[in-house]
Amino acid sequence: MRVDIEHLAAHRGGRPVVSDVSIQVPSGSVLGLLGPNGSGKSTLLRVASGLAAPSSGRVSLDGTDITALKRTDLARRVAVMAQEHSEEFEMPVLDMVLLGRIPHGRGYGRDSDQDIATAQQALERVGAAHLADRSFSALSGGERQRVLFARALAQDTPVLVLDEPTNHLDIAHQIELLDLIRSTDRTVLVALHDLNLAARSCDTVGVLHQGRLLSLGAPEEVLHTDLIRSVFGVDSTSVAHPLSGRRHFLFDSRSPKSPNGRPTTHQFSRTQEETEAP
Numbered sequence: 001m002r003v004d005i006e007h008l009a010a011h012r013g014g015r016p017v018v019s020d021v022s023i024q025v026p027s028g029s030v031l032g033l034l035g036p037n038g039s040g041k042s043t044l045l046r047v048a049s050g051l052a053a054p055s056s057g058r059v060s061l062d063g064t065d066i067t068a069l070k071r072t073d074l075a076r077r078v079a080v081m082a083q084e085h086s087e088e089f090e091m092p093v094l095d096m097v098l099l100g101r102i103p104h105g106r107g108y109g110r111d112s113d114q115d116i117a118t119a120q121q122a123l124e125r126v127g128a129a130h131l132a133d134r135s136f137s138a139l140s141g142g143e144r145q146r147v148l149f150a151r152a153l154a155q156d157t158p159v160l161v162l163d164e165p166t167n168h169l170d171i172a173h174q175i176e177l178l179d180l181i182r183s184t185d186r187t188v189l190v191a192l193h194d195l196n197l198a199a200r201s202c203d204t205v206g207v208l209h210q211g212r213l214l215s216l217g218a219p220e221e222v223l224h225t226d227l228i229r230s231v232f233g234v235d236s237t238s239v240a241h242p243l244s245g246r247r248h249f250l251f252d253s254r255s256p257k258s259p260n261g262r263p264t265t266h267q268f269s270r271t272q273e274e275t276e277a278p
């Protein structure tokens with residue numbers, strides 16, 4: 001399912017935090033949203049998934065404006081994994097994952113065998129089948145994160161919207177989750193902080209800075225040391241990864257030259273070394 005974000009703007013707390021963002025996400029591709037804290041990633045994802053209304057612009061799914069969809073129809077198309085979850089439910093993990101099946105139900109009643117099988121499979125896919133009978137509130141942060149990802153998978157939607165899904169995960173589970181995202185045929189919009197993992201896992205990355213989309217394209221086109229210095233204020237070196245050959249960033253320290261304001265386009269010109277790196 002294709003996701004089109006057109007000239008989207010959004011306000012939080014009465015002030016503009018996302019301005020004029022347009023992104024086309026082709027069906028089955030993975031879009032990574034990158035940017036410093038407060039740059040507008042979560043806000044953009046909330047609006048793109050229909051959780052919040054834009055102040056202007058529109059979001060459409062295969063050409064249908066999401067505002068034209070009923071709540072249930074939207075929930076059959078888009079599953080959301082939000083960044084902060086305050087669910088302290090004393091509910092068994094399997095029941096938590098089964099919540100993802102609600103949009104597919106026909107009203108109140110027992111979960112069908114098919115729903116239970118789907119929820120169990122989702123738990124298996126995230127390596128959390130052994131947690132099925134535990135109470136959700138008694139899980140660690142990383143375990144919760146995997147269960148919530150299983151709930152999003154169990155919702156069985158063509159579009160997944162994931163806000164920093166790798167939070168709390170150890171490195172093995174970060175890689176596993178991103179590989180799982182890559183291997184689904186769903187359209188994925190995902191906010192990430194790890195630039196190297198984003199480059200490894202996304203077809204396209206969009207870099208937000210102060211609510212504006214500064215750069216959008218293939219990771220190898222978008223990510224380079226000048227952009228990292230300008231947007232994140234950190235000096236870095238890019239090397240070819242010895243195993244994959246992919247460009248990999250080594251981060252040094254905060255750049256003393258980092259600008260306070262919005263970077264200008266000329267600051268994104270690449271170094272010779274980066275142009276040559278694979």
Ligand SMILES: Nc1ncnc2c1ncn2[C@@H]1O[C@H](COP(=O)(O)OP(=O)(O)OP(=O)(O)O)[C@@H](O)[C@H]1O
Pocket residue numbers: 012013014017035036037038039040041042043044083
């Ligand atoms: N509920 C709110 N009320 C007022 N301002 C808000 C609210 N939520 C977010 N903001 C502000 O909107 C801006 C964008 O926040 P947002 O959460 O979208 O950024 P982000 O890129 O996801 O950040 P992070 O990487 O820290 O998660 C920030 O300046 C933030 O302080």
